[in-house]
Amino acid sequence: MRSTKLRLHLLASRTHKWLAIIVGAQLLLWFASGALMSFLPIDRVHGDHLVDRKAVAPLPRGVALVPPSVIVAATGTRIETVSYRMWLGRPVAEATTARGTRLFDARTGALLPAPTAAQAQAVARAAWRSNDHPSVNVELIDRASPEYRGTLPAWRVTFADPDSTRIFVAADTGRIAAVRTGTWRLYDFFWSLHIMDWKNHEDFNTPWLLGFALGGLGLWLGGAVLLCMRWPKRRRSSASG
Incomplete structure (x- = not known):
């Protein structure tokens, strides 16, 4: 039983690590592009x-x-x-x-x-x-x-x-x-990164966007599983101390 839990823990840990590596780069682009688009005044974007x-x-x-x-x-x-x-x-x-x-x-x-x-x-x-x-x-x-x-x-x-x-x-x-304008082109570039449509800059339903969105969800679920698996162990360690 203990070995089964250990294998599950290692599987969840590895899955979470690889999802963090793969999805993390796009998460950074989402946050960075969203922050930049929020920072630029829309009237300057429109020219x-x-x-x-x-x-x-x-x-x-x-x-x-x-x-x-x-x-x-x-x-x-x-x-x-x-x-x-x-x-x-x-x-x-x-x-x-x-x-x-x-x-x-x-x-x-x-x-x-x-x-x-x-x-x-x-x-x-x-x-x-x-x-x-x-x-x-x-x-x-x-x-x-x-x-x-x-x-x-x-x-x-x-x-x-x-x-x-x-x-x-x-x-x-x-x-x-x-x-x-140049401001619009900068905004549009980051918009294409945000929605992951690097060609036409307008499609919200790209497979890439869906895949990474599900990957982000999986990243959260993996973290939740690891938290649930590690939390009892910490409680027992505190109690024994």
């Missing part, structure tokens, strides 16, 4: 100190806007929503259909061409908060990446600032779809 995405210019008074029926007739397809807003100093109507979203001149109802690289740059510069005016590079992207998973295609406007700021402008609506 709000560099880019103003919330400012909305009011529609000018006295300007005659075409009714939604004109926009509906111009699209030739079923429209889900129509909204009016200012875009680069002109009133536009944004129509969402089953085929996508398009912009129309809100004064004439004419379909506007898709936003160009120059217009995407103008949108990005209009939202730029800093007093510095770094040079920019504009390119059209049509593939999702860990850095951007929004509407495609989109214009990527890269600023030559210390944060390597990138503003993504949707190629259909001309709206700012995302802002990426």
Whole structure:
């Protein structure tokens, strides 16, 4: 009986030791990445100190806007929503259909061409908060990446600032779809370590995450078993002393 308990004790001890070695590294990454993500202000992660995405210019008074029926007739397809807003100093109507979203001149109802690289740059510069005016590079992207998973295609406007700021402008609506900075990239790197999705940085259901979570649970259970096996021995030793 004593030898059986001894074998069980050695098995639990070895299991706990190896789980501590294997799972411990990821536990350290979980704690470190969680602490860092909690430390970084979320507004800096979003780039709000560099880019103003919330400012909305009011529609000018006295300007005659075409009714939604004109926009509906111009699209030739079923429209889900129509909204009016200012875009680069002109009133536009944004129509969402089953085929996508398009912009129309809100004064004439004419379909506007898709936003160009120059217009995407103008949108990005209009939202730029800093007093510095770094040079920019504009390119059209049509593939999702860990850095951007929004509407495609989109214009990527890269600023030559210390944060390597990138503003993504949707190629259909001309709206700012995302802002990426050096702080965001640091946050995203630790986020990928935290959820153990090192490729796409978005999957919570990876086998690695599940495996190490179960390993952490096993580590706790192993420690509990060792505690239960050793505690009576300590009590007897104290009583005999």
